[in-house]
Amino acid sequence: MTVRIANAVCLLVIASCIPAAGSGAKYRLVVSVSQSRAEPGQTVSVGISRVQTSRDPVHAVMLKPSAGTESLLLHAIPNRRGSYSTSIVLPREAAQGLYVIRAWAGNEEHPSAIGKATFLLGRLVGDFLIVSALDRTDPAGDLNSYLEDFRSVGGNFLIAHNLITPDRAYFHCSVCKHGLEPNQEDVVELLLSQADKLGYAVLLSVSWDLTQEVPYDKRMRETKEVMDDLFRQYSNHPSMAGFYSFQEGSGTYYVPYIREFSQYAKALDRNLLVACAPYVDDPLLAGYLSTLDSLDIIIWQSGVMGSYRPDNRKQYPLRRVKDFCSLAGGAKLLQKKIALTHVELFGYLEQRLAPEIPTTTYQNIYQQILSAATVSDSDGIMLFTYQYHIYNVLKQHPQVVRSRHAVWDGLAAFRLISSNISLAQNPLAFYFPYSDWVVERWSHSFLPALDAFRVLGIPVDVLPYAPPLPESILPYYPVHMNQKVLNRLLEQRTVLVLPDVSGFQQTDSDLIRAVVQQGGVLIAFGPEIPMGRSYERRELFGGQPLEIKLHNSMTVEQAAGSRVKSGSRFDLPSTRFSSWVAGTGTVIAKFEDGSAAVLVNSYGKGKVVTILSSAAVAVQQFPELVRDVVDYALSRAGLERAIDILGANENVDTATAKTSDNVAAAIVNHNTEDMEVTLRTIRDCPKSECRWIDMVDKEVLFPERQSLTLRVPAGGFRAIELKVSH
Numbered sequence: 001m002t003v004r005i006a007n008a009v010c011l012l013v014i015a016s017c018i019p020a021a022g023s024g025a026k027y028r029l030v031v032s033v034s035q036s037r038a039e040p041g042q043t044v045s046v047g048i049s050r051v052q053t054s055r056d057p058v059h060a061v062m063l064k065p066s067a068g069t070e071s072l073l074l075h076a077i078p079n080r081r082g083s084y085s086t087s088i089v090l091p092r093e094a095a096q097g098l099y100v101i102r103a104w105a106g107n108e109e110h111p112s113a114i115g116k117a118t119f120l121l122g123r124l125v126g127d128f129l130i131v132s133a134l135d136r137t138d139p140a141g142d143l144n145s146y147l148e149d150f151r152s153v154g155g156n157f158l159i160a161h162n163l164i165t166p167d168r169a170y171f172h173c174s175v176c177k178h179g180l181e182p183n184q185e186d187v188v189e190l191l192l193s194q195a196d197k198l199g200y201a202v203l204l205s206v207s208w209d210l211t212q213e214v215p216y217d218k219r220m221r222e223t224k225e226v227m228d229d230l231f232r233q234y235s236n237h238p239s240m241a242g243f244y245s246f247q248e249g250s251g252t253y254y255v256p257y258i259r260e261f262s263q264y265a266k267a268l269d270r271n272l273l274v275a276c277a278p279y280v281d282d283p284l285l286a287g288y289l290s291t292l293d294s295l296d297i298i299i300w301q302s303g304v305m306g307s308y309r310p311d312n313r314k315q316y317p318l319r320r321v322k323d324f325c326s327l328a329g330g331a332k333l334l335q336k337k338i339a340l341t342h343v344e345l346f347g348y349l350e351q352r353l354a355p356e357i358p359t360t361t362y363q364n365i366y367q368q369i370l371s372a373a374t375v376s377d378s379d380g381i382m383l384f385t386y387q388y389h390i391y392n393v394l395k396q397h398p399q400v401v402r403s404r405h406a407v408w409d410g411l412a413a414f415r416l417i418s419s420n421i422s423l424a425q426n427p428l429a430f431y432f433p434y435s436d437w438v439v440e441r442w443s444h445s446f447l448p449a450l451d452a453f454r455v456l457g458i459p460v461d462v463l464p465y466a467p468p469l470p471e472s473i474l475p476y477y478p479v480h481m482n483q484k485v486l487n488r489l490l491e492q493r494t495v496l497v498l499p500d501v502s503g504f505q506q507t508d509s510d511l512i513r514a515v516v517q518q519g520g521v522l523i524a525f526g527p528e529i530p531m532g533r534s535y536e537r538r539e540l541f542g543g544q545p546l547e548i549k550l551h552n553s554m555t556v557e558q559a560a561g562s563r564v565k566s567g568s569r570f571d572l573p574s575t576r577f578s579s580w581v582a583g584t585g586t587v588i589a590k591f592e593d594g595s596a597a598v599l600v601n602s603y604g605k606g607k608v609v610t611i612l613s614s615a616a617v618a619v620q621q622f623p624e625l626v627r628d629v630v631d632y633a634l635s636r637a638g639l640e641r642a643i644d645i646l647g648a649n650e651n652v653d654t655a656t657a658k659t660s661d662n663v664a665a666a667i668v669n670h671n672t673e674d675m676e677v678t679l680r681t682i683r684d685c686p687k688s689e690c691r692w693i694d695m696v697d698k699e700v701l702f703p704e705r706q707s708l709t710l711r712v713p714a715g716g717f718r719a720i721e722l723k724v725s726h
Contacts, residue, residue, distance in 0.1 A: 027050065027051055027052045027105075027112065027113040028051055028113060028114065028115055028269065029048055029049070029050060029051075029058070029103045029104070029105065029113045029114055029115030030047075030048070030049045030050075030051065030115060031046070031047070031048050031060075031101055031103050031115040031116060031117040031271060032046070032047045032048075032117060033045070033046055033047075033101070033117045033118075033119050034046075035119060036118075036119055036120065036336070037119065037120050037121070038090055038099075038119050038120070038121045039090070039121070040090055040091065040092045040093065040094045040121070040122075041090060041091070041092050041094075042090050043087050043088065043089050043090070044087070044088040044090065044099075044119055045085065045086075045087055045088075046060070046072070046085065046086045046087070046088060046101060046117070047083070047084070047085050048060060048074065048083070048084045048085070048103045048115065049080070049082060049083040049084070050082035050083075050105065050113055051113075052113070056105040056106035056111075056112045056113070057105065057106070058074060058082075058084055058103060058104070058105045058113075059071070059074070059103065059104055059105075059108065060072040060074055060084075060086065060101060060102065060103040060104075061101070061102055061238050062088065062099060062100065062101050062102075062238070063098075063099065063100040063101075063102070063196065063199060063201060063238040063239055064095060064099060064199050065095040065096060065097025065098060065099065065121075065156045065157075065199050065200075065201070066095045066097065066151060066156055066198070066199045067095060067199040068196065068197050068198060068199050069196050069197070069199075069238045069239075072086045072088070072101070073086060074086050090121065094121055095121075095122075095156070095199070096121055096122025096123055096124075096156065097120075097121065097122065097124060097125075097156035097157060097199070097201065098118055098119075098120055098124060098156070098157060098201035098241060098273075099118060099119050099120075099121060100116065100117075100118050100201050100238050100239065100240075100241045101116060101117045101118070101238075102114075102115075102116050102236075102237075102238040103115045103116070104236075108236070109236065111236075114235060114236075114269075115269065115271070116235070116241070116269055116271050116272065117271045118201070118241055118271065118273060120338060120379065122419070123378070123379055123380035123381070123415075123418060123419070124156060124157040124338075124340060124379060124380030124381070124382075125153075125154045125155050125156055125157065125380055125381055125383075125411060125414075126155065126156075126157035126158060126159060126340065126380065126381070126382045126383065127150055127155055127157075127158055127159070127382070127383045127384075127385055127386040127387055128158075128159050128161045128382065128383070128384050128385040128387075128388075129146075129158045129159065129160050129161060129191070129385070129387050130161050130162050130385060130387060130388045131160055131161065131162050131163055131170045131187050131188070131191070132162040132165045132170060133162070133387065133388050133392055134146075134187060139185055139187050139190060140185065140190050143187070143190055143191060143194060144194060145391075146387050146391050147194055147195070147198055147200065148198075149391055150386055150387070150391070151198060151200075153386070153404075153407055153408050153411055154411045154412075154415070155200075155386070156199070156200065156201070157200065157201050157202075157380070158191075158195065158200050158201070158202045158203070159202070159203045159205060159244045159275070159382070160188065160191055160202055160203070160204050160205055161205040161244070161246070161385075162205065162246075163188060163204065163205055163206075163207070163230075163246075164176060164207055164209065164210045164211065164226070165210060165211075166210055166211060167211065168180070168181075168184075168211060169209075169211065170186075170187040170188060171186050171187065171188040171189070171229075171230070171233065171234075172186060172229070172233060173209070173226065173229055174225075174229055175208075175209050175222055175225045175226050175229060176209045176211050176212075176226075177209060177211045177212040178211040178212075188204065188230070188233075188234060189233075189234070192234055192237035192239050192240055193237070195237070195239035196237055196238055196239045199239075200239055201239060201241040202237075202239045202240055202241060203241055203242050203243055203244040203273060203275055203297075204230050204234070204240065204242075204243055204244065205243075205244045205245075205246045206223055206226055206227045206230065206243050206244065206245065206246055206261075207223060207226065207246035207247065208220075208222035208223045208226065209222050209226070220257070220260060220261075223247075223261065224264050227243060227264060227265060227268070228268075230243070231268045231269075235268075235269070241272070241273050242265065242272040242273030242274055242275070242296070243261075243265045243272065243273075243274055243275075244274075244275045244276065244277075245257075245258060245261050245262075245274075245275070245276040245277075247261075248276070248277055248278065248279065248301075249278055249279065249285075250278060250279035250280070250281040250282060250285065251281065251282045251285060252282060252284055252285050252288050252474055253474070254276075254278060254285060254289075255285070255288045255289060255292070255472075255474055256473075256474060258276050258289065258292060258295060259292055259294070259295075261274070261276075262274040262276075262292060262294035262295045262296075263294045265294070266294045273296045273297060273338075274294060274295055274296050274297070275295075275296065275297035275298070275299060275338075276289070276295065276297075276298065276299070277298075277299040277300070277301050277342065277382075278298070278300060278301065279301050279303060280300065280301060280302070280303040280324040280327070282439075282442075283327055283432045283442050283446075283462075283464045284432075284434065284435070284436075284464065284465060286298070286300065286327040286328060286330065286331040286464040287331060287432075287434075287464035287465045287466040287467070288466070288467065288472060288474070289331055290331040290332065290333075290334040290335060290337065290464070290466045291334065291335075291466055291467060291469055291472040292472075293335060295337065296337060296338055297337065297338040297339075297340060298328045298331055298332065298337055298338070298339055298340070299328065299340045299342050299382050300324055300325050300327050300328035300331075300339075300341075300342060301324070301342050301384075302320070302321040302324045302325055302341070302342045302343055302344060302368065302372070303316065303320075303324060303344075304316045304317075304318060304320050304321055304324075304343075304344060304368060305344035305345075305346055305347055305348065305351060305360055305364065305368075306344060306348075308347070308348040308349055308350065308351045309348050310348070310349065317651065317670065318364065318367045318368055318371055318670050319371055319451075319454070319650075319651060319652070319653055319670050320371075320447075321341070321342075321343060321368050321371035321372050322371045322372065322374055322375050322653050323447065323450050323462070324342075325339075325341040325342060325372055325375045325378070326375050326376075326461055326462040327462055327464055328340065328341070329375055329376060329377055329378060329425075329461060329462070330429065330461055330462045330463040330464050331464055331466070332377075332379075333425075333463070333488060334466050334482075334484060334485065334488070338379045338380075339377075339378060339379050340378070340379055340380050340381060340382045341372035341375050341378050341380070341381045341382070342372070342381070342382045342384065343365070343368040343369050343372055343381065343382075343383060343384070343410075344360070344368065344384050345359060345360060345365055345383055345384060345385060345386060345389040345390060345403065345407070346358050346359065346360055346384070346385075346388075346389050347359065347360030347361070347364065351364060353397070353399060353400065353403065354397075354399075356397075357393060357397050357399075357400065358389055358393065359389045359390065359393050359397075359400050359403050360389075360403065361402075361403065361406075362402045362403055362405065362406040363406070363715050364406075365403055365406035365407060365410060366406040366409055366410045366715065367668070367670055367715055368410075369381065369406075369407070369410030369411065369413065369414050370410060370413055370414075370417075370653065370668040370716075370717050371653050371668060371670070372414065373413055373414040373416075373417035373418050373422060373655070373666070373668075374417060374421075374422050374459065374653040374654060374655040374666060374668060375422060376422045376423075376424065376425050376426050376459065376461055376655065377422070377423065377424060377425045378418055378422065381411075381414060383407065386407060389403075390403060390404050390407060413717060413719075416695060416696065416719055417655060417666045417717075417719060420657070420664060420695065420719070420721075421655045421656065421657045421664045421665065421666045421719065422459075422655035422657070422666065423657065424657065425461055425492070425494075426459050426460055426461045426656075427493070427494065427495055427634055427637070427639040427640075427641070428453075428458065428459075428460045428461070428494075428495050428497055428523075428630070428634070429460060429461040429462065429463045429494050429495070429496060429497065430446060430449065430450065430460055430461070430462050430463065430496075430497045430498075430499060431463050431465075431496040431497065431498060431512075432446060432462060432463065432464045432465055433465050433498075433501060433504055433505075433508040433530075434465040434467070434478060434504075434505055434507050434508050435505065436477075438502075441501070444500075445499050445500040445501065446462075446499055448499075448614070448615070448616050449497075449499030449500065449525065449614070449615040449616070450462075451616070451650040452499075452614075452615035452616045452618070452619045452620075452650075453615065453619070454648060454649070454650050454651070454652050454653070454654070455619045455620065455623070455648055455649055455650055455652075456619045456623055456626060456627065456630075456648070457644065457645030457646060457647075457648040457652075457654055457677070458627075458630065458641065458645075458654075459653075459654045459655050459656055460497065461494075463494070463496070465507075465508065466482050466485055467482060467507065468480050468481065468482040468483065468484075468507075469482075471507075478507045479506050479507055480506075480507060480510070481507050481508070481510040481511035481514065482507075482511065485511065486511060486514055486515060486518075489515055489520060490515065490518055490519060490520055493520070493521075493637040493638055493639055494520075494637075495520075495521045495522070495523060495633050495634055495637050495639065496512075496515065496520070496521075496522050496523070497522075497523045497524075497525070498512075498522065498523070498524040498525065498530060499525045499614075499615050500525060500526060500527060500528050500614055500615075501524070501528060501529075501530045502528040502530060502531070503528075503530050503531040503532070504530050504531070504532045504533065505533070506533045506534065508532075509532035509533040509534045509535065510533075510534050512530075512532065512535075512540075513532065513534050513535045513540065515606065516540065516603045516604060516606035516607070516608055517603060517604030517605065517606060518604065518605060518606065519604070519605035519606050520606045520637070521606055521607045521608075521609075521633045521634075521636045521637045522606070522607070522608045522609070522633075523608075523609045523610075523611070523629070523630065523633050524541065524608065524609070524610050524611070525611050525613070525614055525615040525618065526577070526578050526610075526611065526612040526613055526614060527548070527576075527577065527578050527612070527613070527614055528578075529541055529545075529578070529610060529612075538583050538584075539583075539584070539603065540601070540603050540608060541585065541599065541601055541608055541610045542582060542583055542584045542585020542586070542599045542600070542601025542602075542603075542608065542610065543580040543581055543582045543583050543584075543585045543596055543599050543601075543610070544580060544581060544583065545578050545579065545580050546579040546580060546581050546595060547578075547579055548576050548577070548578050548579070549576065549577070549579055549593075550574050550575065550576055550577075551572055551575065551576075551577045551579075551591040551592060551593070551597075552571065552572055552574055552592060553569060553570065553571050553572055553591070553592045554569070554570045554572055554589050554590065554591055554592070554597045554621075554622065555567065555568070555569045555570075555589060555590055555592070556568040556569075556588065556589045556625065557587050557588060557589060557590055558586065558587065558588050559628070560588050560598075560600070560625070560628040560629050560631075560632045561627070561628030561629070561631050561632055562628070563624040563625070563627055563628045564622070564624050564625045564628055568625075570621055570622045570625070572617075572621055573617075573621070575613075575617060577591065577597070577612055577613055578612050579591060579593065579595035579596075579612075580595055580596040580597075580599065580610075580612055581595060581596065582596045582599060584601055584602070585599035585600060585601035585608075585610070586599065586600045586601070587599060588600055588625075588629065589622075589625065596612065597611075597612050597613070598610065598611050598612070598625070598629065599612075600629075600632070606636075607633065607636040609629055609632070609633050611626070611629065627644065631682070640658075640682065640683075641656065641658075641682055642656040642657060642658035642663040642664070642665070642682070643656055643658075643663045643665050643679055643680065643681060643682060643722070644678075644679070644680040644681075644682060645665060645667060645677055645678075645679060645680075646677060646678040646679075646680060647675065647676055647677040647678055648667070648677055649671070649675070651669075651670040651671045652667060652668060652669060652670065652671075652675075652677075653667075653668040653670070654666065654667055654668070661723065661724045662721055662722055662723045662724060663681070663721070663722045664695065664719070664720065664721040664722070665679055665719070665720055666717060666718070666719045666720075667712050667717060667718050667720075668712075668716075668717045669712040669713065669714060669715065669716060669717065670715070671714055671715075672714050672715070673714050674711050674712065674713050674714050675711070675712050675714075676709055676710070676711055676712075677709070677710065677712060678707055678708065678709045678710075679692075679707060679708045679709075679710070679720060679722070680706065680707040681706050681707065681722060684706070685706060685722065685724060689724050690703065690704055690705065690706075690722060690723070690724060691703050691722070691723045692705065692708045692720060692721070692722055692723075693720070693721045693722075693723055694718070694719070694720060695719035695720060695721050696718075696719055701720070708720065708722075
């Protein structure tokens, strides 16, 4: 999140005075908050200062999620003319959502200066409100009913979408050829007025004039003019938190558009939030979007229900929600953006409730939300769209109530899992390197490897490549590594996983070399082990390839952990593997012809583990050895996993967590039949001090056991905690 962080000593940071686009304000108030993210029980400090000296009194209010708007008591700062402060004490039971502060000088309706700021507590539960889909005969009544309904399932955030359609605009649009008629209500004003009362933070979706054909070269100009219109008319509402780009995209070509869009929004008020929702086609897009300091929120569209479109028969399994949304989670880390997962409530063809009903089934909705819940370190979830596909369709089709129950049940599970289990980043992360031409890497290498780790029962994150900021302007070619990424990887000690990556361009070659050389840890799966431009493969990985040939067995030469002993033998299917000869690396396992199958190598201060088979073959044929090797790699980074999950398959999502006195795991079963899994503690737990607890009903399952076998219902989940009493 790029809201500027400041404390009391920074309250007088002066920004250049940008004349306000509207609300009658001539000047800008600089509003700062002490933190962009807050926790219950904390105190958030707020500072307000005027760029221009005036005698107008300054006031401020705060939008509280699910509660409404309340006044803030401001205190003049001694010897700081025109500067004020206040403190917001958040109770332990503080509502989750986006808190929006609106400050103004002079008259509230026609202020002489204005300013905003936001901070996030907990998680957002948002919806795309299709403004054009409100009842045209009674928009106010329909809107109020919808807002109460969405709040009842846990909603606290909205993106007001489709503000301009081909037939009309739904607000007073000076740019649009066909705006509001005299007898039509301003729906945006209706929405924001109600959002002020109910405590919804709202982003306004911005496009060009869709009521007429607009030449390509004029669309951005018109988009900015529409943004001006919206800011002029509605910035006085505390609920108006920023803007969302109506224009979506799927490739890196999208980045320049979003850069210009978000920079313009920040020129109106630097603390306005800016969001976009890219498609899933190009993982490199996530990394490039992460470099935009003017972009605050990334909603990576899951695209699962959309993959059943007649023109896009990808037919992604429901578990892909986690994989696609993990890209947004990985992209947020560079600049601490807000990353929101995304689920689709609509269906195409066979995924619809009925041919005439656009809503999808209970299971499709419920399991998408469960998959999204296992994405680590998520800031919340966006629904597309509760208003259109649940609330509206339910008016005509009573059977949609079952799909509404799916949202209710799914969000209850989402809150449990995301707040207690998947709340922190995983210690393992798949690293997606830069490439402007190897487009098949994601589908051919990464998705199969992500599924392999599902079989292994080990949750992983996805880190997309992010270029250094000076080289992030397309189409310029990134050459240097991103020093900020290197620093973050070393600080967080993230263990990187490379699945079947053939080679690096200079930028990633330098990064991976520096990560390991400075103490990081790397795991590489074959059959391709990456060559580099700034390292010799034999030096980094501790060996070099001989040939690709058929192998039928593998023997462990040296135990990497406690699960598989030295001398253990594994029969392999007649599969072609890359044979390696060890150099500086230690052979952990070898094929029947004596060539290396698993290597561990020291390089600089770090370690590299190389498994010559693919991740899919490795976890199917010798999963316990892979667990040993993974845990060895984590231990070299000073990290450890929480728990083993045995018996999973590729149609399972998992999340795990570890604290000082407990471990926890969530298992989501996307299969059509119940399944049994076994949870096994990695660390010894004294029998008299251990309790396995079901986190849903708080029932103690089995005390005093090191492992627990449980049944996970088809299309459902289990959330289990191992509590250690002291």
